[in-house]
Amino acid sequence: MKSTDLAKLEEQCIQDWEPPCVAACPVHVDIRGVVRAVRDGAFATGRNLFAKATPFVRVVSEFCDAPCQRACHRAAIDQAIGVRELERVCVRLGAVPPAGPSRAAKTQTVVVIGGGLCGLSAAFDLARKGYAVKLYERGSEVGGRLLTGRAAAARAALAADLEPLARFPVSIRLGRSVDLAEVVSTESVAALLDLPACDAVLVATGTADSSTPGVPVEANRAEGLETFATDLPGVFLAGDVRGADSPASWSPIAAISEGRRAATSIERFLQKVSLTYGRSLEGPYETRLFTDLSGVSPESPAAMADAARGFDPDEARAEAERCLLCACLECLKVCPYLEKHGSYPRVYARRVYNNLTVTKGNRTANRFINSCSLCGLCAEVCPTDLNMAPVCLEARRTMVAQGKMPPSVHDFALEELRRANSEACTLLRHAPGRQKSTHVFMPGCQLAASRPDSVAILYARLRERLGPEVGLMLRCCGAPAEWAGREDLLETSLATLREGVQKMGNPTVVVACPTCADILGRRAPDVTSVSLYEVLAA
Ligand code: SF4
Ligand code: SF4
Ligand code: SF4
Structure with a gap:
């Protein structure tokens, strides 16, 4: 098997694609993981999984507009899984110790202009990666449009999220507006703000109004991807200031996602690596995952006795049980041999390849390669027609040619x-x-x-x-x-x-x-x- 053959097989098996809910979530919360945790009553595990996607767990679990639920397969059958409420119960019941920056402190400084969710998200992501971040907000508090129309509850949620983030190297300066017309280089920003150094700038000031001079540049796209970079080296734009979102479509989770993606771009810029490589699945996308929904019966959503509080553990478990844990695995349903080896063809193809190319160490896929009955039933049911029979057969021929076929495997039949x-x-x-x-x-x-x-x-x-x-x-x-x-x-x-x-x-x-x-x-x-x-x- 050549490495190109392996790549084709890995592309053909769609099992590793995310379910539609996760693909639609702008920060790609591991929803199946959260669901499993809730089923097990492991709320801290659920909260940890959620927090991997965003540190703003209270804000999101209370105010997310939940695009995941609009994409949920259950929505077409009865009613979407209450994903946001499952996240909310994890946040409420899952106590976890606060985390600090995950990487060693770096010497570079990033300036973030704008303290809405986009700017905050970028600031804390960069701080988590070890950068010193200085955030400037022209208003008297951070939160931006999150606070519009729901100030008290949103303020409380944001304060709760920001409290554990105090251990991150982010300094927040309120009441400090920055004349965006003067943002023409990282040096100009450092001079403007009396900073000894500034290695990158993120402008995330929200929707520009007519009284605010705009940034003199636009964010670029590269290879069809949003990089948030501008023509000014080190200057990035994210959020509504890019003009991409109209006020009506503002979404807290989209703002957080945009800040996170801008932070990735800034880190790549500072590390001097590609801004685009391997980023095609950031933000919402169409998944290729197939899930057989035939035979799925409608089930009523779990009742919630106290909507203000949210699910209790039993209610949450009942709702989590409705989730289909969407997956393909059609081939495993018909082939006991594929099922017995504990994984699925995308993984098996890699194991076969490793088995054939290993020079030192064990050939751990011998049994797998030689167990297939070569019937081809997997291809009959696979949505992409992937057939493991020729993969296993070719592997056996290669093993024979290499002199690596254990004699005992086929001795009886021969x-x-x-x-x-x-x-x-x-x-x-x-x-x-x-x-x-x-x-x-x-x-x-x-x-x-x-x-x-x-x-x-x-x-x-x-x-x-x-x-x-x-x-x-x-x-x-x-x-x-x-x-x-x-x-x-x-x-x-x-x-x-x-x-x-x-x-x-x-x-x-x-x-x-x-x-x-x-x-x-x-x-x-x-x-x-x-x-x-x-x-x-x-
Ligand atoms: S963050 Fe929002 S979109 Fe993502 S899974 Fe949670 S509720 Fe859904
Ligand atoms: S049923 Fe569960 S895994 Fe499937 S789309 Fe809905 S929330 Fe996601
Ligand atoms: S049926 Fe099996 S081989 Fe085909 S895409 Fe699904 S998991 Fe992969």
């Missing part, structure tokens, strides 16, 4: 093949008293060995149907050689079979075994064959 095609067990002849054959019956090694009485009955029946000139061929088609990756043995077996059929005058081979039919059809198409069952049904 010994069966050797015996079935030995002089003692093979037979090829015209019908008694006949010198030629229009057909020859090939019951296959399994039927002949296990039910010789049935072979005799079927042979007699075939002669009634097809006339007296039906010969008999007892042998194995060579399938075990193919299963074992032994192309040499398969070719030898097929050559002998072909030679025998030619000697009989090329009669049509009537095969009882579907595997024989498959092998002859694919590997010896020059030998005319027909299924026993088609003959009997005619």
Whole structure:
């Protein structure tokens, strides 16, 4: 397997795509993880998962406009899962110790202009990464549009979120407006604010009004992605100041997401790495994940006795139980072998690749590679037609070629093949008293060995149907050689079979075994064959 083949397989299996709720969430909360935590009553775990996506857990769990719920598969069946309420119960009941910056302090300073959710989100993300951040807000408090129309509750939630963030290296200066017309370089900003240094600037001042001079530049896009960078090195724009969002569509979670993405751009700028690489799935996107919804019954949303407080643990668990934990895994539903190995084809493909390319260490996928029955049922049910049979078969051939196939794996089947095609067990002849054959019956090694009485009955029946000139061929088609990756043995077996059929005058081979039919059809198409069952049904 080449690395490009592996990449194609990994692309083809869509199981790792996020469910629609997570793809629609601008910060991609691990909703299935939160749901599982709530089901287990592990609210601190749920809160931790939520906090990985945003430190503003109270603000978001109380005021998010929940685009995840609009995308939830349940919405089309009964009612979307109350994701925001599940997050809210985790925040309320899941006590976690406050975290500090996760990385060592860096020497660079970033100035953030604007203390709305976008600016705050960027500031704390950068501080978490170790940068010194100086945030300037022209008003008397931070929060921006979050406070519009819901000041008291929003202020309390924001204060609760900001309290543990006090340990981050962010200094917030209120009542300090910055003349945006003078934001023409990082140096100009440092001079304007009397700072010894400023390595990057984020302008996140919200919607510019006519009394506020605008920033003299616009944010750029690169390779179709929003980078929030401008033509001024080190100067970034995010949030409504970009003019991208109209006031009517303002969303707290979109603002937080934008701040987070701008922080990523700023860090990449300061680290002197690509602003765009690997970022195509930031912000909301369309997922490719398929989830079979047939057979899903409508279920009423969990009742909430006290809406002001939110779910209690039992109510939350009931709501979490409604979640479908959306996934594909169609192939695992039909293949016990794929299920038994504990993962799914995207992961299996990587394991197979590693197994074939490992130079030191264990070949841990030997059993997986050699267990597949090569039936191809996975491809029948897979929404992208991924077939693990050729993957496993090719891997076996490679292992044989490398001399890395453990002899024990296929020894039994190959010994069966050797015996079935030995002089003692093979037979090829015209019908008694006949010198030629229009057909020859090939019951296959399994039927002949296990039910010789049935072979005799079927042979007699075939002669009634097809006339007296039906010969008999007892042998194995060579399938075990193919299963074992032994192309040499398969070719030898097929050559002998072909030679025998030619000697009989090329009669049509009537095969009882579907595997024989498959092998002859694919590997010896020059030998005319027909299924026993088609003959009997005619
Ligand atoms: S943050 Fe908002 S959009 Fe994201 S999962 Fe939570 S409620 Fe949904
Ligand atoms: S059912 Fe659960 S996993 Fe599926 S989209 Fe809805 S919240 Fe997400
Ligand atoms: S059916 Fe299996 S192989 Fe196909 S996309 Fe789904 S998980 Fe992947």
